[in-house]
Amino acid sequence: MDPVRRPPGRSPGRPRKPVLLEPAGLGPRRGLHDRAVERLRALIVEGTLPAGAALVETELSAALGISRTPVREALKLLAVEGLVELRPNRSPRVAELRPDAVAELFEAIAAIERACAELAASRIAPAELERLRRYQSEMEAHHAAGDLAPYFALNQRIHALIVACAGNRPLREAHEVLHARAEIARRRALDSRARWDESVAEHRAILAALEARDAGSAGRLLADHVGHTGTALLAGLAKPDTEPGTEPDADRHVEPDAA
Amino acid sequence: MDPVRRPPGRSPGRPRKPVLLEPAGLGPRRGLHDRAVERLRALIVEGTLPAGAALVETELSAALGISRTPVREALKLLAVEGLVELRPNRSPRVAELRPDAVAELFEAIAAIERACAELAASRIAPAELERLRRYQSEMEAHHAAGDLAPYFALNQRIHALIVACAGNRPLREAHEVLHARAEIARRRALDSRARWDESVAEHRAILAALEARDAGSAGRLLADHVGHTGTALLAGLAKPDTEPGTEPDADRHVEPDAA
DNA sequence: TTCTGGTGCTCTGCATGCAATTGATGCCAA
DNA sequence: TTGGCATCAATTGCATGCAGAGCACCAGAA
Numbered sequence A, B: 001m002d003p004v005r006r007p008p009g010r011s012p013g014r015p016r017k018p019v020l021l022e023p024a025g026l027g028p029r030r031g032l033h034d035r036a037v038e039r040l041r042a043l044i045v046e047g048t049l050p051a052g053a054a055l056v057e058t059e060l061s062a063a064l065g066i067s068r069t070p071v072r073e074a075l076k077l078l079a080v081e082g083l084v085e086l087r088p089n090r091s092p093r094v095a096e097l098r099p100d101a102v103a104e105l106f107e108a109i110a111a112i113e114r115a116c117a118e119l120a121a122s123r124i125a126p127a128e129l130e131r132l133r134r135y136q137s138e139m140e141a142h143h144a145a146g147d148l149a150p151y152f153a154l155n156q157r158i159h160a161l162i163v164a165c166a167g168n169r170p171l172r173e174a175h176e177v178l179h180a181r182a183e184i185a186r187r188r189a190l191d192s193r194a195r196w197d198e199s200v201a202e203h204r205a206i207l208a209a210l211e212a213r214d215a216g217s218a219g220r221l222l223a224d225h226v227g228h229t230g231t232a233l234l235a236g237l238a239k240p241d242t243e244p245g246t247e248p249d250a251d252r253h254v255e256p257d258a259a
Numbered sequence C: 001t002t003c004t005g006g007t008g009c010t011c012t013g014c015a016t017g018c019a020a021t022t023g024a025t026g027c028c029a030a
Numbered sequence D: 001t002t003g004g005c006a007t008c009a010a011t012t013g014c015a016t017g018c019a020g021a022g023c024a025c026c027a028g029a030a
Helices: A032-045 A057-064 A068-080 A099-123 A126-145 A148-165 A169-188 A196-211 A215-235 B032-045 B057-064 B068-080 B099-123 B126-145 B148-165 B169-188 B196-211 B215-235
Strands: A084-087 A090-094 B084-087 B090-094
Touching (some): A032 A068, A032 A169, A057 A068, A068 A084, A099 A196, A126 A196, A148 A169, A148 A196, A169 B169, B099 B148, B099 B196, B126 B148
16 A cells, blocks of 8 residues: 555554663653653664654653653654654654755764864863873774774764864754764664774874864864765665655755745 | 742743733644744744743743643743753743853854855855845845845845755754844844944855855855854843842853763 | 741642544445 | 545644642741
């Protein structure tokens, strides 16, 4: 019948009974909706909730052991992050990540990180530079040892630290919002080790530019690095479920001229 | 009984009785929470809900004529936009816009618009360029006539159009999120006409760069333009409403957001 | 007077009930 | 068989009830 509308993960992927509880109250006593956001985000990023899966409020609330209200709030917040698509009076779905969306995503991340690197070049403190150096050497160690997971963890840490060192909150928040989707793309890529050597070298160059406080170079190098990562990921993207019949360039919202 | 919980600012600022209804269902039948977001955003931007004002759910729901549930959702969404500060188990407040936050804000907007201009330089369609030209000439006409309001409307339209022409959804959304706060800053500035001539000239140069499809120049010019606007605004910022009773210098909140 | 512990009230956060909308299914007619 | 229509079940969206957290005020002691 209609392959498009069927949630790709219906039978195996939906959280039917497998109780997906959340860790109890740790840290600064946040509300249930906050923890629900975190949990759902993790489930989406790690693929337990596959792209296109229907997110039925009652099912999620049952699975998380909470009521519908915090689930609703969490879904709205995840929609802002672009992880969930809301449709009026219909079950929200886990957002699809089409190749062109991935391209835009990394384009945007590159733009933001470039700006952050430029700002960081003049604002970064010696202690933070030292921390970057430490991360870099640790990362290279993991690279040499072939340990993929810790390598990626440090990679992310480095990028996040550079963004933080820009000292610009709106940019940092924008970056964080895009992060989850980028992580999804990375996990879907076939060969995560692709471009590994190159990437480490680029990181070294970026660090050097920051040490030299060369804003232009730091920004350019970081933007190129992110861009390369994006295209590499794009090339290695495992097709989740190619859905025909969707227009590829629908997100150029140029408003219909009212003047 | 209100004196205690009153917003740090004013007595007459709170939406007590003045019925703040929303226009009925027009267009694509959106939910109440969605309309509540719009209405509250407008109220905050226009200053009816002043910075620091307590946003009590029951009061807002009564004023808007809806129940607490959609109001709660709306407040969470506005918190994402940075217009509202949420505090656990306490009334949310309209976020303050401190000078350093305004500086960061325009820094971020400049970064995003620069990237968008660079992308737009190669992607903008002739029809869109034509539309930009028309906006520019209309804007100049309003400038010549001294009509401030339509001038600003067209100004925003131009910026939005350039961002749209970049064809990058994440960047466009990030830009939209920052827009409301920038608008608040603009409204609080003392002399909105400051830098008027200069601004128009800069717009002309940006348009020329886009017509020449010169990405570097377009990006640089637009970023500088936004930066100049930011510093001009910053210089002309009216102090929100410093009242004698509250701490006048307690805003040294340089948050330690090192990761 | 000033500090400390108690007390009450308000407001948030979560749960749940109810109506409206939507997509689907089955029946009837052409 | 196929197209159209009415009915039905599922699910969202909104309203409301209820318990707990937090703050102010107040009383009492040092």
